[in-house]
Amino acid sequence: MRDDLRHALAGGAVLLADGGIGTELMRRGFRLGECPELWNRERPADVRAVHDAYAAAGAQLLTTDSFGGHPMRLALHGLDAACEELNRRAAELARGAAGDERWVIGSLGPCGRVLAPLGDADPDAVRAGFERQARALLAGGADLLLLETVTALDELAAAVAALRAAGGSFVGASFAFDLTRRGEIRTMMGVDVATAVRAAVAAGVDLVGANCGRRLGPAELAPVVRQLADESGLPVLVEPNAGTPEPTSGLHPLGPSVFAAHALELVAAGARIVGGCCGTTPEHVAALRAALGGGRDSRDAPRASDR
Amino acid sequence: MLAQLAEAIRSHRPESIAACRALAERALAAGVPAARIVDAALIPAMADVGRRFRADEIFVPEVLVSAKAMQGALDVLEPALADAGREPFATIVLGTVQGDVHDIGKNLVAMMLRGAGLRVVDLGVNVAPQRFVAAIDAHRPELVGLSALLTTTMDAMRATLDAIVAAGQRDRVRVLVGGAPVTAAWAMSIGADGHADDAAEAATVALRLLGR
Numbered sequence: 001m002r003d004d005l006r007h008a009l010a011g012g013a014v015l016l017a018d019g020g021i022g023t024e025l026m027r028r029g030f031r032l033g034e035c036p037e038l039w040n041r042e043r044p045a046d047v048r049a050v051h052d053a054y055a056a057a058g059a060q061l062l063t064t065d066s067f068g069g070h071p072m073r074l075a076l077h078g079l080d081a082a083c084e085e086l087n088r089r090a091a092e093l094a095r096g097a098a099g100d101e102r103w104v105i106g107s108l109g110p111c112g113r114v115l116a117p118l119g120d121a122d123p124d125a126v127r128a129g130f131e132r133q134a135r136a137l138l139a140g141g142a143d144l145l146l147l148e149t150v151t152a153l154d155e156l157a158a159a160v161a162a163l164r165a166a167g168g169s170f171v172g173a174s175f176a177f178d179l180t181r182r183g184e185i186r187t188m189m190g191v192d193v194a195t196a197v198r199a200a201v202a203a204g205v206d207l208v209g210a211n212c213g214r215r216l217g218p219a220e221l222a223p224v225v226r227q228l229a230d231e232s233g234l235p236v237l238v239e240p241n242a243g244t245p246e247p248t249s250g251l252h253p254l255g256p257s258v259f260a261a262h263a264l265e266l267v268a269a270g271a272r273i274v275g276g277c278c279g280t281t282p283e284h285v286a287a288l289r290a291a292l293g294g295g296r297d298s299r300d301a302p303r304a305s306d307r
Numbered sequence: 308m309l310a311q312l313a314e315a316i317r318s319h320r321p322e323s324i325a326a327c328r329a330l331a332e333r334a335l336a337a338g339v340p341a342a343r344i345v346d347a348a349l350i351p352a353m354a355d356v357g358r359r360f361r362a363d364e365i366f367v368p369e370v371l372v373s374a375k376a377m378q379g380a381l382d383v384l385e386p387a388l389a390d391a392g393r394e395p396f397a398t399i400v401l402g403t404v405q406g407d408v409h410d411i412g413k414n415l416v417a418m419m420l421r422g423a424g425l426r427v428v429d430l431g432v433n434v435a436p437q438r439f440v441a442a443i444d445a446h447r448p449e450l451v452g453l454s455a456l457l458t459t460t461m462d463a464m465r466a467t468l469d470a471i472v473a474a475g476q477r478d479r480v481r482v483l484v485g486g487a488p489v490t491a492a493w494a495m496s497i498g499a500d501g502h503a504d505d506a507a508e509a510a511t512v513a514l515r516l517l518g519r
Contacts, residue, residue: 033406033433033463069406076408076433112408117321118371180363190366214487 005103005143005170006206008233013285014267016292017061017105017239017275018054019285023252025050025065035077037069047090049163051097057282058289061273062098064137066090067109067148069128072121076112083129084136091140105154106142107195108133108159115154118163123158130162138167144236149176149212151187153199160203165213173200174209174237177224179216193224196228197231217243217254222269228269238271242279253277256287263288308334309348316376318350321323321368323324324376333381341387345424348378353422357507370506380423395426395519399450400442400485404431404463409456412486415506416452423510425450435461436470443476450513455486464489465497472498481516485509496517 008015022036030036031105039047051062071080071089072297074075079086094104134145140167145168156173163171175196177185186192189197200208208228210221218240228236237279242252242259254262263274276284310444312330315323334344341443346441356373362493388394399420403413410432417427428446439451453464464484471477481500484493485508494502501516 031406033435073408112410114367114371114411118368181361184363186363186366188366189368198322 003178009207009272012181013272014292015060015064015103015273016285016289017237017273018051018057018059018063019065019239019276019280019282020278021050021065021107021240022067023105023142024053024281025113035068035074037066037074037086037090038077038079038082040093040193041082042087044089044093045289047093048097051094053200053282054285055097055102058283059102061103061275062094063104063105063146063275064090064094064107064140064142065090067107068112069133070108070111071099071132071174072111072113072124073109074128084139087133087136088140088218091137091142095141101173102199103143104141105139106137106145108136108147108163109144109149110135110151110155115152115158118154123154124157127158128164130159134163134166136169136192137301144168144170144172144207146174146209148174150174150196151176151191152189153191153196156199157203160200164204167212171204172207172213172237173203173205173210174239175200177210178214179220180186194217194231195226197228198292200229201232201234207235207271207273208232209239211237211239212241215244217241218259218298219243221262224267225266225269233270236270237273237275238266239275239277240266241277242281242284247301254279256283258280259284260291264291267292308337308343308477309339312326312344312348312380313352316349316373316380317355319365319372319376320354321372321481324372324379327376329384337381338385338501340361340391342391344380344384344387345422349380349422353377353419354507354511357419357510361505361507362446365476366459367415368416369475374415374480375491377422378418393424396424396519397450398428398440398446398448398515399427400428400446400448400480401452402434402439402442403432403454403486404460404465404467405433405455407437407455407457407460407486408432409486411456412456412503412506413452413454416454416503419506420452420513421515425513434467435443436467439467440474440476441472443471443474443480446461448480449517451480451482452509452513453482455489457486457488461488461493462492464499470495483509483512483516
């Protein structure tokens with residue numbers, strides 16, 4: 001089944017991805033200030049347990065614990081030299097839980113810096129970092145590479161080129177859109193949905209998506225999904241967070257059943273891979289699995305043509 | 308000339324970065340006091356940029372260009388400011404709290420505070436409470452600024468404030484907190500002195516806390 005992601009998506013399947021990784025690691029004792037990717041070396045059993053929990057909940061795609069695995073991000077923990085090891089281990093752990101029955105999403109978050117000339121990060125170094133990370137994720141067994149919470153188009157172009165150079169045959173770009181105070185939908189860097197889609201298509205991605213985002217939870221993302229689908233002509237992934245966290249408690253407000261109900265609206269809007277981001281849990285994924293109609297095999301999943 | 312300089316900062320066009328240096332040099336050459344250039348052009352222009360950023364009329368890239376333009380003008384003016392005896396009138400120790408590695412917002416705050424005339428000691432990201440405590444001893448700041456982007460690291464703000472209290476430093480500094488998830492109510496609940504929603508407001512609140 002692993003080899004046919006493109007085929008499955010072309011055939012109209014709706015696939016279920018997993019939920020938040022970082023927030024699940026926190027439930028297992030991840031402490032502020034630690035490097036989440038280091039858990040792939042130091043706490044592999046816990047990382048594996050998170051993947052196993054999502055697999056048991058019915059997720060068909062498991063996401064690696066490598067969001068902050070760009071060497072520039074790892075450098076904040078003095079771990080840039082471990083980029084290859086940590087990303088490879090991240091993919092191996094997800095691969096182990098996925099087996100041959102599920103796909104592994106190699107997760108790549110932003111490098112954390114603003115590229116020159118606007119910022120001070122050398123674009124060549126940013127690109128080279130993404131390539132290192134991508135090679136390691138592929139070596140560890142990732143089936144597709146997903147750029148997550150993309151906000152800047154210069155970084156997107158550099159990253160997609162790097163992922164292709166690393167040998168990524170299926171590359172996705174998922175944007176973090178916010179709802180602005182003027183009611184517009186834009187990334188932190190001011191990029192609207194249409195511009196984001198054009199840039200992603202021009203960069204040659206195989207999939208576009210939206211994940212996380214401020215003031216833009218599962219209840220608000222349907223128009224974004226529709227626009228991503230209409231304007232890209234590509235499969236759309238959506239991984240909302242469990243609502244915007246309560247300012248005082250930091251808790252994500254949306255429970256599994258409410259989340260699943262909204263996620264169905266996102267499927268109706270055209271999402272082909274649906275999962276969760278920060279604050280979503282195996283319970284959210286299980287609720288979504290039930291809402292989507294039970295079966296754990298993609299062959300049993302509802303197809304877009306059946307809607 | 309000052310209106311031109313302010314407009315160049317506000318324009319957030321990449322070519323304005325070089326233009327601002329040139330305009331600041333021309334203003335100095337024409338005999339305009341450096342302090343007046345700062346007060347009448349740089350500060351109002353950045354306040355306007357901050358207002359539009361806060362309203363989501365412009366975004367991080369535009370603010371970065373404006374801040375670079377302002378910094379360019381400030382670099383030109385600094386020797387003259389020093390000659391005129393206008394040293395930074397206060398110091399702020401600034402950092403993103405432990406567990407949080409986001410620094411774009413914090414860097415904007417640093418630039419705005421420098422523009423407002425403060426000396427900024429930037430401790431970077433993922434700063435442990437004890438590093439704030441050590442920096443307060445080393446730099447004797449009037450202000451401490453804590454930044455966080457993640458809701459999960461807001462508790463590190465509380466821990467940092469607690470460490471400052473435990474070190475007996477609380478009465479020596481005013482503490483300003485900010486970042487996407489931080490609200491005024493939260494700031495009050497952890498015992499901070501001030502809260503800002505964005506970089507421009509951070510400068511305004513900093514000046515207010517300093518009695519200016």
